[in-house]
Structure formats: structure tokens, C-alpha cells
Amino acid sequence: MTDAINDNDEVLLRQIHPDFLQDGVPASNRFYPQTNDDGQMSVDRSSMTTAAASHALYVSSGKKSDAVFGVSVGEFGEHDVSVVPDPVEGTEEHPKNDAHALADYRDHSLSKQKVIGKRLKRKAMDRGKLHP
Template sequence: MSARLEDPEELLFRQVPSAFLVDGRLSSQAFNPSRKDEQRLSVSRGSLTTAQAAYDHHTLRLGHQSLGTWAVTVGEVVQVGLHATGDPVMSPPAPTPDPAHAFIDFTGLSLGQTKNKATRLAELARARGRLWPPSGGETPARDDASNERDADGSPRSEPSAQAFALAALESERAELERLIAACAADDVSRLGLEARLDEVRRALERAAAP
């Protein structure tokens, strides 16, 4: 069920591909809906997910590219003359559920008005900084990293892509469990969260199977 979001402090996470950074700077294109968006710019609700989980869902589950998670608040969206609406994606019919999905509504605006509001949202998100991965980038390697060794004395290898994927699933599982615990029993979003948690648990079981 779609409903206009009211909490002015709620963060709305936006995934930004590399094409939307110009000289390393977040451009207005990051908040400018494309033709396929039909004036509804997809975001993820901060009350139902985290910056990291939203990034993992976008990249690992949906297979899209993103340089990271930026955000504006519901209040900032209202401040520029727009509103945000909750729009949970449920499974079925969608193959990949996303109970945290929402959109910023640009319906009825001209191209010039859309660009102006997208520019203002990008400025607000830029001031807040990238939320995931942390703005400083990945954790810096230790100075003695090249000398690190495993228990058997062999050089320590870098984590594999599978290890990173498993870590992301574990992180998402923990976050989903936290969100479900915080939901009321009759909260409509709880069903989507529980369905996603079942999927994550099955994926972890498959990965652990010999």
C-alpha cells in the first residue's frame, strides 16, 4: 500500500552510478528521474533499511552498478516542493521483494522545474556526504598487510568475491531481524521483511552446504 511519508527526519537512500559523478562530485543527475522512472525517483526508506543494506540490495540482489549510497530526508524533499511516497515491492509478483522501496514524486513538473529540484536535492545529499561505503572509502590496509600470514605461516590471501557476498548476506540478515523486531505485529511492511529474511536464510544455507 502506497502512502505519503510524513516523518521529516526519515532518510531516503539513493544509489548513484558512476555516470552521475562529475569530477568526483555528485551531479544533479543523481536525483533527476529518467524517462523509465516516469517522474518517480526510486529511493529506499531509512526506517526500513540501512545505507549499507540498500546498497547491497541494489548491487548484489538486483545486479545494478552503484558507487554508493547518498541520502536526503523526507523533510528536505518537502522543503524543495516535492513529496515522497512509500512504495513497497512485494514478492510475488516481483522476483526480488523490497519492502523499503519508496519514490520521490516529480509528477507534473516541466523539464526545467525537474532539473531545478533535482539540483537542490543533489546539493543537500552532497552536503551530507556519501553514507555507504563511508566517504573515506574502504578500510585502509595496514602498513604491514603484505606481511600478514595465516596460522600455517602462508601469506594471507585477499577475501574472495564469494566471501564478500556472504558477508553482505549476513549483514542483511542481521538488519532484517532488527527491523522485524521493531515492527508491530500488524505492520504491512513486516510481511515483506519476513519474506526477504526467508530468502536470505535460504541463500546462507545453500552457501554453507558441502
């Protein structure tokens, strides 16, 4: 298994679909994994890419994102959510992404994940929208 990212100051970038952004505010469910995510949530590492580049790569494969918000490794860690590198090799459907990582919520129940998501949304909102 890959070692967890341990730079607590590193900001992890999260894409927000337009359906989950209202008046510039992301839904809290964008900050915890969905049922098809196997308990892990995709993020990009700010130490390896920028919010603008992360957004451009994400939408280049036809996905939608109207905003990029960020949560630090330390903020995830406050809730016992580790983050591990998970580079994407690249396929026809998904472009290569060396900055990809996974926030691991598998040790938490769904109800706990929702609580964590609400708290991390507040941290992300405090930081402000990072792109565009």
C-alpha cells in the same frame, strides 16, 4: 493512493551509478527522475534499512552503484516533492524490497525537476556519502 511519508527527518537513500559519480561527486541528474521513470524517482527509506543494506540489495540484482547519498523527506518537501511508500514484492529480476519508496515529481516540468535535482544534490553533498 498510499499516504505520503511525513517524517521530515527520515533520510531517503539514493544509489549512484559509477558513470554518474566523478571524484566522489554525484551528478545532479541522479536527484530527479529520468525519462523512463514516469515522473517518480526510486529511493529507499532509512527507517526500514541501512545505506549498506540498501546498497547490497541493489547490486545483488546486477545493478551498479558506487555510492549511496541521502535526502530527507523534509528536503524533498521544500520543493513540493512528496514521497510515498512503494514496497517491491520481488521477482526474478528485482529482489523484494519493503523499504522502497517513490519521490513524486509529476507536478513539476522537466526544467523545474532539473532545478530541484541541483538543489537536492547540494543537500545530499552536505550530508555526505552514506555508503560505502
